[in-house]
Amino acid sequence: MHAIRLHAFGPAENLRYEQVPDPVPGPGEVRIAVAASGVHLLDTVLRAGLPGPTAARAELPTIPGREVAGTVEALGQGVDEGWLGRRVVAHLGNVPGGYAEFAVTATSRLHDVPETLDEAAAVAMIGTGRTTLGIVQFADLGRGDIALVPASAGGIGTLLVQYAKNAGAIVVGLAGGPAKTERTAANGADLAVDYTARDWPERLAVFLGGSRATVLFDSVGGDLARTLAGFLDRNGKHLVFGRSSEGPAGAPSAPRPAPAAPAPGGIASQAVLGPVMLDRAGGIRVLENRALAEAAEGRLRPAVRRVALADAAVAHRLLETRATIGKVVLVTG
Template sequence: MHAIRLHVFGPAENLTYEKTEDPVPGPGQVRIAVTASGVHLLDTALRQGMTGPFSAPAELPTIPGREVAGTVDALGESTDPSWLGKRVVAHLGMNPGGYAELAVTDAAKLHPVPDTLDDAEAIAMIGTGRTTLGILLFADITADTVAIVPAAAGGIGTLLVQYVKNAGGTVIGLAGGPAKTALVEANGADLALDYKQPDWPEKVTAFLTERGLGGATIVFDSVGADTARAAVDLLAPGGKHLVFGWSGAGLQDGEPLTYTEAELAERAITSESVLGPVMMQKAGGDNPLRTLETRSLALAASGELRPAVQRYPLAEAAKAHHDLENRGTVGKVVLVP
């Protein structure tokens, strides 16, 4: 098979397209003939040799990627034979191997792909979709919600805009540049603004005033830095600041936007990080990730949520990483063999 391999930690150019041995499924596993592989911002950090609370150092050489979709073409010992030939999608968890024409995973991680979704859309929902639904557990979205969504053209941002609009709420979507801003507007945002323009906060204030709204009720913050601070400054008393990333501050040295208890009390707002164990505890159940994955796929299958996908050929994984790191992508980035 062909796969993307990483032999040395470093820049995107270190990802190479190579021919390598076909993987063999073990007991309770399946092999998937991959038609779509998900690319996550975390993949770019792991490529550089970084680690964090949700990742361990990769053993080199490695095949990156933790989200795959395709057709089951081989079974390991004691694996349910009904999986053979089925279209499936799976999040591989901590085990990489997704940037390839063939990938192996435990049958317990599989989900059938709904007929109404293509494989790239299923990839978007198995990772980005499940994270979005986890974030929304903290949001209490209603028709009275006034949400500010930085990075509204991204995979999570696209779904957040749709979810709030489906509930009858008001959405202010921020994105970088006119092309992305146009996509946010087409996705249903009530106001779509370019955060690169310094007057965007004043435009939000004017919009809220025209509608008789005292301020935003929630900020979905995946960017941190100055954009997030300006958005949080637009929160009304009682508003929420939900943190699930800080891409605007840089992967290597960035930090999330945080507030002291005194600052929060003075503003009468709350600020909360919703990543990792906090999200899993909120989701509850014996397998919270799988619960979120199942619901995410169902919402997409019914058309209630529509993931945005940007496809790259598998051989161009290095370009996909480069574009993702430099905010040159929209929606979920997917590699197609």
């Protein structure tokens, strides 16, 4: 099979498109003919040789990637033959191997791909979608809420805008540049703000007209989050799940350590990734099921940027330069 392999830590150009032996499914595992594999900002961090917030430093050589969708085409010992030929999606956990034409994983990680979804959309929902559904548990959104969503054209931001609108909230999405703000508006945001414009705080203040936001979905941290926190009600919710603006482009969007520190102005912050999210949901598989169901019913529509498997280095550079809209997915064939 063809796969993307990393032999040395470093820049995106170190990702090589190579021919390697097909993986063999072990007991309780299946082999998936991969149609789509997810690319995460964490992948770029691990490629550079750094430990991620949820993953150890990779052992080389390695095939990156932890989200795959495709068709089951081989079974390991003890696996029900009913899996053969089914379209499935899986998050591989901390075992890499997704950037490839074939991948193996345990049947306990498999989900059927709903008929209404293609494999790229399913991949977006199994990772980015489940995280989004975990985050919104802490918001309790409804009519009367005003939600602020920075990075609103990203994979999670796109889904947060849609979810908040579906819940009846007024939604302000903030993104960098005209293309991203146009996409934010198309997703249903009541106001799409270009935070690279110098007067964006004035635009937001005029829109709010003296009202205060009730929820800030914070994946960016830094000056942008500090400014947005000034628009929050004193009883508002500052939900933290990243800090991408606090380092160079490509820095990991890592969770803040718990317990959460107060936000600027004394507003209470809450870090919502990790065990606290899973405990509230009842487990990671619950979130995966919810995410796939929301997409299957058309309530959430992931934005997907498709890149050929052989061009994985291009996908990494797009992420590191923040040149993407939605979820980046590698596709085969």
